[in-house]
Amino acid sequence: MAETIRELVSEEEVEKRVCELGRQISEDYAGRQVHLICVLKGGVFFMCELAKRITVPVSMDFMSVSSYGDGTASSGVVKIAKDLDESLEGKDVLIVEDIIDSGRTLSYLIQILEKRGPKSLKLCTLLDKPERRVKPVTVDYVGFNIPDEFVVGYGLDYAQKYRNLPYIGVVEGVE
Secondary structure (H helix, E strand, O other): OOOEEEEEEOHHHHHHHHHHHHHHHHHHOOOOOEEEEEEEOOHHHHHHHHHHOOOOOEEEEEEEEEOOOOOOOOOOOOEEEEOOOOOOOOOEEEEEEEEEOOOHHHHHHHHHHHOOOOOEEEEEEEEEOHHHOOOOOOOOEEEEEOOOOOEEEOOEOEOOEOOOOOOEEEEEOOO
16 A cells, blocks of 8 residues: 555644744744754755744854654664764854654754853754653744654655655655
């Protein structure tokens, strides 16, 4: 059976929430510059849209961290495929993630980044599945809390497909 996609969060709802998050982050970082760290690949869609809506100065860097591979469940093994290009020393850092599920990846990533001397370190995610958490992670900015379903779109993929959907959808028909 081929997979199908059922819409969970519409394009309009995503757009509205990204604008709200941009306003909140701008207020919270008023008078400062925020250094966004995008967790590739999925986070790039969200970070680009979010950055356009933040009114304080923004700098960006990218990191590739994974615990999934091509499956639909976290492997539990976190690997860094691409590290940051810039130092975090003394910066107000905001990690921008597409989804937080088990918390393994972000818990590991936060531990690593805290050792690099940022002035502050916060976390923003478009999607959160708090009931799936196996590692504690404090999420400062959440777009949407979602049910425990495998989602795609707006940067999230299933075996590298569906990232380009402008909405969040649930993949049906996969094991």
